[in-house]
Amino acid sequence: MSAPPSQKAGRLRRGVGQERLLAVALSAIVALMVLVPLVAVFVGAFGDEDGFTVTALTDVLASSRVLGNTLTVGLGTTILATGLGGLLAVILVRTDTPWRSGLEQLVLLPLYITPLLTAVAWSWLGSPRGGLINLLAQSALGLSGSLVNLHSAGGVVTVAALAYAPLPFLLISGALRGMDPALEESARVHGASITAAFRRVTMPLALPALLGSALLVFVQSLGLFSVPAVLGMPASFYVAGTEIYRLLNSYPARVSQAAGWGLLLLVVTAALVALQAAILKRRSYVTITGKAFRPRIVQVGRWRPVLLGIVLLYVLAAVVLPVATLCWAALVNFITVDPKLMSFDLRHFAYVLFTYPKTLLAARNSLVLGLLTATIICALGLAMAWVIVRSRGMAARFLDQVGMMPLAIPPIVLALGLLWSYVGLSWLPIYGTIGILLLAYVTHYLPFGLRALSSAVRQLHPELEDAARVSGASLLGTLRRIVLPLTRPTLVATWTLLFILSLQEISSSILLYTAPSTVLSVAVFDLWEAGNVNALAALSVMQLLVTFAALAVVARLRQKAVAA
Amino acid sequence: MARLNRRQILTILSLAASGLPARLSAQERNAVIEGAKREGRVNFANSASAPNFPQFIQAFTARYPFIDATTGLYSAPAGRVLARVDAELKARALTFDVLHVANLAPYLAMSQRGQLLGYRSPELDAYPPEASDRDQWAIARIVGVIMAYNRNILPADKAPKAWADLLNPEFKGRKLVIQDSAAGTSFNQMYLLEKRFGADFMRRWGQQEPVIVSTAAQLIDMLVRGEALVGATVDHFRAFDPDAVKAGIVGVYPSEGMPLATAPVAIFKDAPNPNAARLLVDFTLSAEGQTLLNTEIFKVYSMRRGVAPPAGQMPLDQTKPMLPQDIPDYERASRRFPETFDRYFKA
Numbered sequence: 001m002s003a004p005p006s007q008k009a010g011r012l013r014r015g016v017g018q019e020r021l022l023a024v025a026l027s028a029i030v031a032l033m034v035l036v037p038l039v040a041v042f043v044g045a046f047g048d049e050d051g052f053t054v055t056a057l058t059d060v061l062a063s064s065r066v067l068g069n070t071l072t073v074g075l076g077t078t079i080l081a082t083g084l085g086g087l088l089a090v091i092l093v094r095t096d097t098p099w100r101s102g103l104e105q106l107v108l109l110p111l112y113i114t115p116l117l118t119a120v121a122w123s124w125l126g127s128p129r130g131g132l133i134n135l136l137a138q139s140a141l142g143l144s145g146s147l148v149n150l151h152s153a154g155g156v157v158t159v160a161a162l163a164y165a166p167l168p169f170l171l172i173s174g175a176l177r178g179m180d181p182a183l184e185e186s187a188r189v190h191g192a193s194i195t196a197a198f199r200r201v202t203m204p205l206a207l208p209a210l211l212g213s214a215l216l217v218f219v220q221s222l223g224l225f226s227v228p229a230v231l232g233m234p235a236s237f238y239v240a241g242t243e244i245y246r247l248l249n250s251y252p253a254r255v256s257q258a259a260g261w262g263l264l265l266l267v268v269t270a271a272l273v274a275l276q277a278a279i280l281k282r283r284s285y286v287t288i289t290g291k292a293f294r295p296r297i298v299q300v301g302r303w304r305p306v307l308l309g310i311v312l313l314y315v316l317a318a319v320v321l322p323v324a325t326l327c328w329a330a331l332v333n334f335i336t337v338d339p340k341l342m343s344f345d346l347r348h349f350a351y352v353l354f355t356y357p358k359t360l361l362a363a364r365n366s367l368v369l370g371l372l373t374a375t376i377i378c379a380l381g382l383a384m385a386w387v388i389v390r391s392r393g394m395a396a397r398f399l400d401q402v403g404m405m406p407l408a409i410p411p412i413v414l415a416l417g418l419l420w421s422y423v424g425l426s427w428l429p430i431y432g433t434i435g436i437l438l439l440a441y442v443t444h445y446l447p448f449g450l451r452a453l454s455s456a457v458r459q460l461h462p463e464l465e466d467a468a469r470v471s472g473a474s475l476l477g478t479l480r481r482i483v484l485p486l487t488r489p490t491l492v493a494t495w496t497l498l499f500i501l502s503l504q505e506i507s508s509s510i511l512l513y514t515a516p517s518t519v520l521s522v523a524v525f526d527l528w529e530a531g532n533v534n535a536l537a538a539l540s541v542m543q544l545l546v547t548f549a550a551l552a553v554v555a556r557l558r559q560k561a562v563a564a
Numbered sequence: 565m566a567r568l569n570r571r572q573i574l575t576i577l578s579l580a581a582s583g584l585p586a587r588l589s590a591q592e593r594n595a596v597i598e599g600a601k602r603e604g605r606v607n608f609a610n611s612a613s614a615p616n617f618p619q620f621i622q623a624f625t626a627r628y629p630f631i632d633a634t635t636g637l638y639s640a641p642a643g644r645v646l647a648r649v650d651a652e653l654k655a656r657a658l659t660f661d662v663l664h665v666a667n668l669a670p671y672l673a674m675s676q677r678g679q680l681l682g683y684r685s686p687e688l689d690a691y692p693p694e695a696s697d698r699d700q701w702a703i704a705r706i707v708g709v710i711m712a713y714n715r716n717i718l719p720a721d722k723a724p725k726a727w728a729d730l731l732n733p734e735f736k737g738r739k740l741v742i743q744d745s746a747a748g749t750s751f752n753q754m755y756l757l758e759k760r761f762g763a764d765f766m767r768r769w770g771q772q773e774p775v776i777v778s779t780a781a782q783l784i785d786m787l788v789r790g791e792a793l794v795g796a797t798v799d800h801f802r803a804f805d806p807d808a809v810k811a812g813i814v815g816v817y818p819s820e821g822m823p824l825a826t827a828p829v830a831i832f833k834d835a836p837n838p839n840a841a842r843l844l845v846d847f848t849l850s851a852e853g854q855t856l857l858n859t860e861i862f863k864v865y866s867m868r869r870g871v872a873p874p875a876g877q878m879p880l881d882q883t884k885p886m887l888p889q890d891i892p893d894y895e896r897a898s899r900r901f902p903e904t905f906d907r908y909f910k911a
Contacts (some may be wrong), residue, residue, distance in 0.1 A: 113568045127791055129789065130788070151791070229778075234779065236776050250744075250745045251647075251751075252647075252648040334810050357637055423655040424656055515638035530779065531781025531784060
């Protein structure tokens, strides 16, 4: 027997009260996570032992070379990665290039290889005098100079673009799949050529995805640390990320200047986010809907091998060569191209497993952090997404805006703020534990989870939840019994991505770790700084094995879920 | 800067040696051991990045199996270690117990600020009084800074013989490689060479556009791979490492002298595990610890009597060792060093 209407109305009212409570609680949590470190960076940039000062900011603005380098890397990486990702998306979504489905999986693999490892591998391959490519070219072709030089601005941009291209690929391929093919067809019917239809219809419709991915890459590359640390510093090519690291890791540390750099990066990225919003507001893109379309496949004829070659070349440069180089370096006695001097064994694996004291601790911490980060973001992100999608209040708008803010905060800047916020906080003693790293990871990756889960919640009809609430389910019960099961596929995919991203994180970890809270990426970086390159390779290979094993497990689970 | 003999070196290292406090009685010694057992761990911040440094920790743990010295082991370039220590000290949130980096200057500053624990290790009886200062710190390693090149890339007759040779035109344009300001040995070398040759020498050295790397290990790697011709800030022991020698690296003791960087060991006044820290300092300064650390692992010079000098290297007093003479000036210069370094090499 159903409840009388007055009882139903009462339950819905109580539900609204619970929603508000949830929204306020989530807003408070997110505000603490995101705004506290930002305030700390702001205070750090304008204050020193003598009080208020703008010296740090003026010093930063006077560093024209580092500013120029940062901009070069930011713009260069963005243009190259977005162009590459867009091209790969067009090839694999809109053309009849062979093996598209398999290639799509391969193109996404760089997401799971930390840029630090790609940079280290490419440093061995492409350093100007001792790089393996140059040595091989010299012995095979008799060249006296260098064929490639990746210890340069161009090297930093190229390797960063290889590492980040999957992000634009994901967003742009999604947009291309979501487009109604009828729009292009009508352009063709009215006499437009394939290229004209692409230029006038497809490209403008993909603009939000293009801009969104360009912005994402720009923010990531503006605060880039590992790639310029490996490839730029040997060429005295410093960018903001390496400059912050350098300023904080010299004695005495130049804290205000580091904060000045952090603040500058924040201001630039915030301005760009606002600019992107303004550009997208001017036009309507409602033709891109959530409805599933089968994209129109263009027959490219004799260009098929060329397009296939482009995709394979990317996979070779971004995955095969770096991973093969790391595997080789992990097994060879020392790095040489002379076959007479080479011997292969497992001694470097034995070293990192049984002698290097950080391996087991770092592996344990990384796994714990990966599990916790992914789980917390999925829980928090799902609750936030639900409030944002289902509520219309101020708290929902606040959550939406503040929850996405970390996207505009370079991780090294976030780490600066967290370090200064929590290092002396006795009532919340997370400094010196993995707690502060967990806070950094959850804050940094929250937008990734929030965006994915918001899309999933939007696809659920609210009637299902209303029915549960009217039948007496509490808010948490509704979330647990209705929303959670229906968003499970997205949750599993998001959880996996977050787990893997957490395993790779270096930019904030390097500033926040202490001995007991060291993580795998820091252990790899330490081995690189200590010049222990073969051990670095062995540890990297082990890190990659864990990552790919996690991917395989999730793929298996998905297959089972589909079969069921 | 005058040439110094071993006695003078030790005398200069004695900055303010004062009266020796009484040694621990057997009962106090037992109390330290019992305290260390209760603490169960020691947090050791150091710039000892040699691949086989874990052997030292393993030997310490073998001696004191009730102390976990691995979980709290923080090994990084001196700059990163000191920046982290400094941040924790300022926030009164110290997690470290023992500090060991190759730069005396921060110990002087911390000692002045009362941040180090006075502890006279019984092992100091085997050291000259100049090896420690008011029992705040004791010198556990002495590292010299020299030049090096790869004989497979650069013929011996073209290699530099003196610091002044670094200014030769053939070494301009990314042919030299130096360590960044974060390295402790880098500060000592730059300070001493600036005092000896003047600011103009440093400016001209900077104008040679050397490649700057983070650590001494990366510097040797650059030489091995032929990415640079001459290493100009080489921790001496790295040039004589068997693997480096096999790869063609040749160490050069500059004719004007070898700047020295001393690497003290000290306990923080607010160390969370002061008893375990005392045992770690004792072990570091012991005959076993010094032989392991200096003769076997790092192959550097020890101040402990009876510890063999590094095999195959020049005895310390024949290297024309260079040390700071105006200690207050040395300490002041260390506080400005990152800016000074940037002015010469990153302008």
